[in-house]
Structure formats: structure tokens, C-alpha cells
Amino acid sequence: MMLLHTMLRVGDLQRSIDFYTKVLGMNLLRTTERPEQKYSLAFVGFGKGNADGQAEIELTYNHGVHSYDLGTAYGHIAIGVPDAYAACEKIKAVGGSVTREAGPVAGGDTIIAFVTDPDGYKIELIQH
Secondary structure, X not given: XXXXXXXXXXXXXXXXXXXXXXXXXXXXXXXXXXXXOOEEEEEEEOOOHHHHXXXXXXXXXXXXXXXXXXXOOOOOEEEEEXXXXXXHHXXXXXXXEEEEEEEEOOOOOOEEXXXXXXXXXXXXXXXX
């Protein structure tokens, strides 16, 4: 078995594509338009996504829905980075929102940071 993707509902598909590609450095892998069903999809990920053995993020825009309540069950997406401090600086330089600066996790020595996408989803950066 392999984790294929995580789906996030977004309020503005292009804004989300721009965040994941321009701020986090992912690639736009493919898009699907379903006008009769009133939704549009964009899959983003690193490298070639599933073709490289990497999980993807499915961004789903339901036509006419511009915001969602995130709920209390959702936590975050985690991305491994070689240098969390440098990643935060790069993200801030292109207009991304760093909501927890890079530093050791409470009670440990793993370096983490958090950023927030335009729809309010949290993304943890874990230095490895």
C-alpha cells in the first residue's frame, strides 16, 4: 500500500496552486475540470508525485464555495526539509505566512516550523 494523496477543499484554486508551487516549491502535476459536477481539481506535489513514490495534495474547488470551516479534527500536513530556518526565510521572502518560526520542538531537539496556506491549513516543516 502507498499513501496517494490528501484532499483539501480550497476557496480559490489559483491562489492555492500559487501557494503550493511558488511558496512551497511543489509542482502542479495535473488538473481536472468537472463543470457539470461543479468542481475543479489540481494535484500538486514534489517531483512527479505518485510517479516518484511521493504523496500528492489534491486541491478541490467546489464552484461557488469560497471558504470552509476547518473543523477541530484536522491537524496539519508535514513536509521534510533539509534546513527549516532557510525554508522559513525563503517562504517569507515570497510572501508566505510563517506562523511558528523554526526551532526545536517542545521537549526535544527536532527542528520544526509551521506555515499556513491561504485557506488556513497548517503545514509543518520538519528538518531532516
